Amino acid sequence: MVNDTTRPALHIGEAVPGCKKIDPIIIADNVTRKFGGMTAVDVPHIEVPRNAITALIGPNGAGKTTLFNLLTGFDVPNTGEWSFNGETISGKSAYKVAQRGQVRTFQLTKSLALLSVLDNMKLGATNQRGEGLLHALLPWTWKAQEAEVEAKAVELLARFKLDTKKDDYAASLSGGQRKLLEMARALMSDPTLVMLDEPMAGVNPALTQSLLGHIVDLKAQGMTVLFVEHDMHMVQTIADWVIVMAEGKIVAEGEPSVVMQDQAVVDAYLGSNKDRDLGELVAEIKREVAAGADPALAGDDLSLEKE
Amino acid sequence: MSSDFTFIWVAVGALFDPITIAYALAALGLALHFGFTGLLNFGQAGFMTIGGYAFAIGAVKLNVGFFPSLLMAIAGAVLFALLLGIPTLRLRADYLSIVTIGAAEIVRLSVRTPEARPLTGGSDGLNGTGASFFALNPIPDTFSINLGPIHYTNDMVWVRLVGWITVIVAALIIWLLVRSPWGRVIKGIREDEDAVRALGKNAFSYKMQVLIIGGVLAGIGVIFAIMPSSLQPDNYGTQTTFFIWAIMLLGGAATIFGPIVGSMIFWATIAITEGFVSLGVKTGVLPITPVQSGQIRYMLVGLALMLLVIFRPQGIFGKKAEARFNG
Amino acid sequence: MITRSAPRVLVLVLMFLAACAAFLTIAPPAAHAADTTAITVIVIDESSKRVPDVAIAVTADGFTEQTITTDEKGAATISLPAGSTYTFTADVDSLPAGAPGFVDNPKIVDVQGIPTTVRFDVGEPQAAQASESAGASETASEPATVTPGDDGSTGATDMGTQITQKVLSGLVFGLILALASIGVSLIYGTTGLNNFAHGEMVTFGGFVAFTATSSFAVGSWAGLVIALILGAVLGWLQDLGIWKPLRRKGVGLIPIMIVSIGLSLLLRYVFAFVWSPGRYTMDQDFSPLISIFGVGLTYWNVMGSVVSIVLIVAVAYVLNYTQIGKATRAVADNKPLAAASGINVDRVIRVVWIGSGALAAIAGVLIAYYQTISFQSGASILLLIFAATTLGGLGTTYGALIGSLLLSLIIELSTFFIPTSLKYVVAMLIMILILLVRPQGLLGKKQRVG
């Protein structure tokens, strides 16, 4: 299933930057965001396919996080309109966007340090009666729902192997565990679209494996995933579709195996970022692409997925 | 000789004084603001001023009776919170501190200006605001309590009784709030507002609710302080706000009993130190003048604020692990 | 984590306080120990000019009536036994012909061992009600030193002169304010701290100059230099004893800000303790030195502005052309980057504290000459400083200058439209408005959010 060569087509026509999708969940037009004289994002058209895993890649400073911020209402664009699930959400505040089922995580993890892991999770649940001021004063009106929320939280925590930590302060978690917690917390709301900003950054390889499994799992549950990632290996492994940004623009789009060979992608990485490490990274990607997918890894992921 | 130590009784009395009640409620409100939600409100004295004047104007200028005046105080505090909050709660946290401290000064300078004298009494303030409250006193005149040399009349007992019941009710409400899912959201906002917004919570609305509730507590609390004495605008300058901060940090910012007990300890400690100092002055042990002894309490509060934040940020009742300030 | 190096900090704080107290107690003011209290009476006419030769009768229960007469500076002093309430009655007939009388006469003053100034304003008499108590009232006294030059006319001055007068007052005070604001701005820029104790550094300078000139009979310029040096020392000690250890421990900005609030209260009342909570007038010449469009400026109005401008130019020079200045700007711009590129951030911050302390102290001296000096002088302009730095842009040095001048001009000119007692309200409103519509201030860069 991962890297399945027989997966259905996601796009209409040629796979060019800004191409149409068969079933888009996000359609954005003419999105620009300037910081002073610098244009951080300049996207004439972008569509994100539904029920697929889309990777947003690009060198540092390409504008990926800024685009995330704009789409989720955390930043205000200079121009642009977009819709989510057919409903225009540009200009809506962040919490309203989230309430519509489009939740995100942050590049710099935002675990709520002095709340317990369980409370972090519970905060993710939507439509909680006890979150209203008047109901809050009448515990019997929310106790039952609270129990349901807690059960769900514990279940999710177990899936993310955090259940033993549930009564600890989130502050006591490791960096990687916080990434897990933030993702699990986002899932408490049963979102339609999950947007993950570098979910793997700083996570050790062992955890990466299980995180990958979780992300693939989300798709299996009918969700759509849009994630930012620098680890090409991971992109290669789980993404159904890749969008490449450089200097604020979308420079390439397409299926992972195709995009990785695209000269524009290589240029995007090398052009604006000449340090050796990245060059090596790209070379490595090319080598991997040439060698085809790693069957051992694919097997690993499948086993995780079955859990 | 024994009469020199009457200040011990004064200190015991201070544990339950109306001023202690007022500061306990204001500090409890501030704990909700800062300790639980992370709002840097430096205008708590402004809420006291608004509440105090709304009540006093109702009670002595409009003569509407106790409960309507109380409602005016609450409405005033709510209005002030809305005025402050709607524009500023979207701003960065440290901006809120400057706006609130500035707004509190605006309020104080406005009520004490000679032009407002017909309504507010200018810099002299307003007197006799408690008449309608004491008229409700069911305790007979013949009743009184002696605490050492201090004589409590029925009215003095009445204001303390109602005041402390108010404190207990307020504490209960805040306690219910902070351990509910609502409380979870505001604590989440304290830790990271963006994370909470990303989870679909209207952080602005929660902060507004918090600002209103905490402000109303200050607005109600001040009534107990002014009814038995008078309302003086200069009692509600920025240092009043700093006293409230000291009290809240003393007890524990993210606790409910902390601010209340903090207020009791604070005022009793001040009474005791001032007692000892004036004893020292009278007996010549301390080579300072009576005027100088009046400055000592402020120096102590300042020192206490510094030392508390540095050495015991969780206060007396806070948990060590929660001692981290967000900022 | 917070308590690890706590004892060291405590020791340093205590050492600092002891050093402060030691300095303060070697310089007790003259009027301190006596059982009698010096009360200064000043008479000021409608155009803020001092009025000489006014007779004032002083009465009290069990006190033989005394009459004092104001000198050529419009001031008279009397020593009164403390602990009673005195009535000061100014003699309307001793006013120059045509004067309408006194706004508030007689005045009842509760004398409590605190040197106090009793002020009579010439004007239409009001219903007698306001009694000036010897306790400290918080608002700063009105500057009485920028005066119309055309002598004799006690009636209303024409509009042009009034505007000139307010503009000049605004500039003179704005420059003083800028000295303090630049320090606040530099400290904020390099450390992120909103220093609530900055007002006390201002007060400190004022008291140092006052004590030097009155108790030690030092010349006024020497007093200024002493204040500058001791102000710098105070800034240095603060950084050494409090701020640096707190930074070292990684204490957050909000707790550090609360520490500065505590320090502000502590220092303010240490000043009140040592110098008593009275207002003191600096010994100076109130006669006009120069006249601009018919508005006279006193010696210290002129010199204050000159000193301010020289210091501001010096700061600009240092920031732009010296090694340490460039380093300071680098630290303000991006601390980690500056540190990574080999700049000694701690040293920069120390220099900033020293410089800010010196500038604040000079501001205090100039305020003492411009108005009076009391333990609240600095505290009462703290919010003005915040407003000015907010207006100009927190953390930007030129913003602090522009903000101070603009703010000062606006509040002076606002008194054409609103009661003088509300002019600080205007400043606060401006501050709040700026935060709402342009939080980065006039000259500030937009902050990276999130």
Ligand SMILES: Nc1ncnc2c1ncn2[C@@H]1O[C@H](COP(=O)(O)OP(=O)(O)OP(=O)(O)O)[C@@H](O)[C@H]1O
């Ligand atoms: N608030 C801001 N103010 C000024 N410039 C900004 C701001 N936010 C982003 N930028 C600039 O916009 C550009 C895009 O930044 P962005 O964070 O979106 O990059 P990114 O693609 O997420 O990079 P990375 O892979 O390093 O996370 C960068 O050059 C950055 O400096």
Ligand SMILES: [Mg+2]
């Ligand atoms: Mg990014």
